[in-house]
Amino acid sequence: MLRTLILRVENRPGALARITGLFSARGINIESLTVARTEDPTLSHMTIVVDLDDVALEKLVKLLDRLVDVVTVTVVDTREAVERELLLLKVRQEPGQKLELLKEAELFRARVVDVAPHSYVLEVTGDEDKLEAFIRVFEKYGILEVVRSGKVALARG
C-alpha cells in the first residue's frame, strides 16, 4: 500500500543520503521523493512515498526518527494532508484536433506552457487520481512524454 511520509530535516550535505540509505539498505524502493527548503532555510521539507505494510512502515519511521538529521517524521494519509503533484505532458497536436485538445485541457485546469509545430506541453497539478485521469484522457492524442514532480504533502490544520 502506498504511504506518504512527511519529514523535516536539517538542510545539510549528507542528510538526504542518510535517509535514502535506510531505504536502500533494506531493499525498500522509493516511489517518489521531493525535497526543498522551507520557511526556515536551515530546514528541508521532504515528502516520500513508499509501498509498505503497517509493520514495515512502523519500523522504518522509528529508524528515520533515530537519525540526528531528521527533526520530525510523520505518516499522513489523504484525509490528514493536502497532497499535490505537478505533471508536464508533451502531447501530439494534429491539425483539426486543436480546439478539442485545449477544451479538454481546460477541464483539468491544465495550462499550455510550450507550443511547437506538432506538439504542446501541458502543465497540470493535482492529486494522484486527477493526474491519472488526465493522462488517460490525453492518451488518444498521442502522448510523447510525461514527467511528474513527485508528490509534495503538507499536513492539514
Add this chain to the structure above:
Amino acid sequence: MKRMKGTEIFVECLRREGVEVIFGHPGGAILPIYDRLYDAEIRHILMRHEQAAAHAADGYARASGRVGVAMATSGPGATNLVTGIASAFMDSVPMVVFTGQVPSTLIGTDAFQEADVVGITRPCTKHNYLVLRTEDLARTIREAFYLARTGRPGPVLVDLPKDIQLSECEFEYPEQVHLRGYRPVLDGDREAIRRAAVAILEAERPVIYAGGGVIASDGAEELRRLAEIGRIPVATTLMGLGGFPTEHPLSLGMLGMHGSWYANTAISRCDLLIALGVRFDDRVTGKLSEFAPTARKIHVDIDPAEINKNVRVDIPIVGDVRRVLSVLNAEMEGLVSTHGTAAWVRKRQQWLAQIAEWKRTYPFRYEYDERVIKPQWVIEEIARITQGEAILTTDVGQHQMWAAQYYRFKHPRTWITSGGLGAMGFGLPAAIGAWFARRDRPVIAICGDGSFQMTMQELAVVAEHRIPVKVVILNNFFLGMVRQWQQIFYNGRYAASDLRVSPDYAKIAEAYGLRGHTVRRPEELVGLLEQTLLASEPVILDVQVAAEENVYPMVPPGAAITEMILGPLETTAVADSKESIA
C-alpha cells in the same frame, strides 16, 4: 576570543572532553594534528593497523564506560578503520573516530589517498561529519562526543580535511549542544513501569533476559536488586555477561545459540519475559515464533527503534535501563510492602525449584581427557585462577563461546567481545585498549588461532609499552567454528578451515621481545597458566587444544532455542532424566 589553528582547537576540545588517550596511526592527511599532538598532554598510542586502533578504542570505552578515541589518515587509513567502527556500532560502544581527509579543494578529484569516508561509514556510525570550515570544528567535536556517549551510545566519525586542520579562526568553545533532531528519552513512562511491576507481581514463571544495555547504562546493581526483590532468574546475552554474577543462585548464565540448556528451556517455559537492554537478536531468539511463546513480554530499551523490531511486546518502556530499573525497583518494593512477601515467595517457589534442578542436572559439560587439553578446561582454570576479577577480551569463534560459557563473571565491564558484528581479530587490540582504561585489573585476551593471526602485529604495541596483557590462544589448528558448522551442516567437508600450517606463536612472541610458551600436554597446563596469569609482564600462551572439539549446546540457525544439539555428556544427562521421569 582567541585566534587558533584547527589543530590547536582539536587538542583543546579533546582536553575539555577529558580524553586521556588516542589510539591511532598517522599518515599524510592527518599529519598537522599529529604534529600538534607531539607536544600535547594527550597520549597517543601508535597501533600497527588502523583496524586495531578502532578495536582498542572500543576496548577502552567498554572497560571504562567513557568515550574511546581512534584516529587515522585519509583513504586506506580510514577504510581500515571501518571493521572496528562497524563492530562498535553493532555493540553500541561510545567512540569518536577522527580521520584525515585530502584538502577540501581536492575533495572529489580522486586525489592521492582520497576516499569518501563519510559515505563509506554512513551506515555504520551513529552520525558522521565532514568538517568544511575551521569555524565549525569546535562545535562538531563537541557534538560528536555528546552523540557518542548519550542515548544509545555509538561511534561518531569526524572527517577532517587537511586545510581545515591548518586554517585559523576565532575559537569559542560551545558549552551547550543544540541538536533539534536528537532527543534521547532516558526516563521510562511511569504508567508503563507501574504496569510492569504489576505484571511481575502476577507472574508465576518470570525470567529476565538481560543484555548489553544493562552494562552500557551501568545498571548491574539495579538488575541485581530487581532479581532479588522479585526472585526472578536472570539469563544474559553474550553482550550482557558480567551484568549479573554467574554464581548468583538466580543466574541462568547465557542464553541463545550456545546458551545453557536451562536458560533456553526457562525462556521457552516462562509466563513473563522481562527484556532489559536487548534487541532480540537472531543468535539469541532462534526461531522467533517459538521464542518465549507463552510469555507476556516487557521490553526496556533506550532506542525506540528496538521496540517491536523483531518481537511484538506487551509492555514497551523506552528509557535508560538503569533509570527505569531504579523506578521499577522502588515500585516493586512498594508492592512488596503492601502485599507482603509470603504469597510472592510461594508463587515463585515451584519455578525456582524447577530451575535449580535443571541447573544441577544439565550444566555446561564436556568430557575431560587426560591425553589432550580440552579448551573448556582452560577457561575453567582461568576462571579459578583469576576468581572472576580479570577483564577478558576475546576474538570470535569457538573460544569466544567457551569463554562465555565457562568463565565465572562477577563484574560488569570485565567482558569485552565483538558480539554483533563478530569481528575476528578483536581480542588483542581490545585488550590493549582495556588496559589503558583499567590498570587495576589483569587483562586477558582469549584468542582463537585463526582470529589471532588477523591482528597479531599488535604485539608490537604490547612490547613497546610493556602492557602486561596475557594472551591465551586456544589453538586447535582450525578455524574452529567454521569447522564445527562444516562437520554438522556440510557433511564434514572442511573447506578452507584447516590451519595446520601455522606459525609457532611462542616464537612470534619472542620475535617481538615478549615471553611466549607453548602448552601441548594436559599436565603442563595448570602450572603454565598460573605462571602466565600471575606474571607482571606480558605473556603469550599457545595452548594446543583438542582439534575437533565442538561448542555445545548448539541451536541450529533458524531452529527454536529448545531444539538444542547437545554434547555427548549432556545427551546422556537428558536421556537419564527422561528415563527417571518415565
